[in-house]
Amino acid sequence: MRVATIVSDVDLHRHSEPVMTEEGAALDAYSEAVVRAVERVGPSVVSVGAARRAPERWQRRGLPELRGAGSGVMVAPDGYVLTNSHVVQTAERIEVSLQDGRTLAASIVGDDPHSDLAVIRVPDGGLPVAVLGDSSRLRVGQLVVAIGNPLGFQATVTAGVISALGRSLRAQTGRLIANVLQTDAALNPGNSGGPLVDFRGEVVGINTAVIAGSQGISFAIPVNTAQWVASQLIREGRVRRAYLGILAQTVPLDRQVAVAFGLTAGAVRVTEAQPNTPAAMAGVQPGDVIVAAGDRPITSMDDLQLALGQHALGDPLVLGVLRDGRRLDLITHPAELPAEA
Numbered sequence: 276m277r278v279a280t281i282v283s284d285v286d287l288h289r290h291s292e293p294v295m296t297e298e299g300a301a302l303d304a305y306s307e308a309v310v311r312a313v314e315r316v317g318p319s320v321v322s323v324g325a326a327r328r329a330p331e332r333w334q335r336r337g338l339p340e341l342r343g344a345g346s347g348v349m350v351a352p353d354g355y356v357l358t359n360s361h362v363v364q365t366a367e368r369i370e371v372s373l374q375d376g377r378t379l380a381a382s383i384v385g386d387d388p389h390s391d392l393a394v395i396r397v398p399d400g401g402l403p404v405a406v407l408g409d410s411s412r413l414r415v416g417q418l419v420v421a422i423g424n425p426l427g428f429q430a431t432v433t434a435g436v437i438s439a440l441g442r443s444l445r446a447q448t449g450r451l452i453a454n455v456l457q458t459d460a461a462l463n464p465g466n467s468g469g470p471l472v473d474f475r476g477e478v479v480g481i482n483t484a485v486i487a488g489s490q491g492i493s494f495a496i497p498v499n500t501a502q503w504v505a506s507q508l509i510r511e512g513r514v515r516r517a518y519l520g521i522l523a524q525t526v527p528l529d530r531q532v533a534v535a536f537g538l539t540a541g542a543v544r545v546t547e548a549q550p551n552t553p554a555a556m557a558g559v560q561p562g563d564v565i566v567a568a569g570d571r572p573i574t575s576m577d578d579l580q581l582a583l584g585q586h587a588l589g590d591p592l593v594l595g596v597l598r599d600g601r602r603l604d605l606i607t608h609p610a611e612l613p614a615e616a
Contacts, residue, residue, distance in 0.1 A: 315406070326369075359391050390446070392501055517610070
């Protein structure tokens with residue numbers, strides 16, 4: 276009788292144990308990926324507080340200064356932090372709160388409102404630094420994680436996927452920021468300037484905006500763009516951006532066209548060539564598909580922006596374009612982006 280009871284108890288215990296289904300295994304793998312990404316990049320994420328003197332009429336009401344908050348990510352061990360321009364642009368005083376609990380005064384190294392990016396610096400060294408990835412390799416549906424300080428809640432993590440690539444977003448200057456990432460990872464005020472990372476914990480974007488009143492529509496500046504902007508801000512304090520005078524978007528190439536011209540699967544289609552600009556004067560037309568800039572293949576807007584960024588202003592730049600089934604070489608002379616553009 277006792278043996279039967281023991282066997283019955285063992286069977287009952289065995290049947291009560293949870294069974295790992297394929298769905299459960301997938302969820303566990305997803306959770307592990309998010310946790311690994313957060314553990315890798317989390318120490319380099321900071322809170323950015325900005326303050327400026329309030330207008331006199333508000334001071335008379337007892338409000339001496341206006342304060343705002345955002346996020347940032349440490350990109351160099353000697354204190355350089357990448358964040359959004361709109362977080363710090365008007366600040367007279369900036370403080371950075373680190374994950375170890377310290378709060379340090381920071382100063383603006385450079386600000387680029389055209390890309391909504393800025394670099395600030397804290398007077399300390401040996402700080403944890405994020406690993407920067409490659410945004411040109413992102414795919415729609417890929418897992419991403421956003422880390423920041425929304426609504427004052429520090430070190431908040433949200434996860435989602437890349438919803439779309441190649442979006443355009445208008446900066447506060449009115450200029451379009453091209454090739455923006457769209458994600459459904461939840462963002463709120465205070466997330467601005469924080470990193471968007473992939474499952475490896477590598478930064479692939481800088482969170483910048485949400486659509487007011489929407490759910491699941493957020494945007495980030497691609498990290499390839501952010502790296503280029505940050506390097507110029509650190510080196511010169513401003514971005515000397517070469518200018519063609521076009522609006523364009525990344526598009527896939529038809530396979531037969533790619534094979535016929537020995538190209539890869541992507542290119543850049545011109546949607547507008549603005550009058551009296553280097554592009555218009557060189558004969559660039561709407562509908563042209565740019566496949567090369569100098570000796571550099573162009574497969575995305577990132578490629579074109581990087582090619583312009585590394586090109587000496589005023590020197591000729593040959594654009595390889597496809598038009599009406601033919602390849603043409605158009606000689607342009609990129610100029611510096613006008614201050615009002």
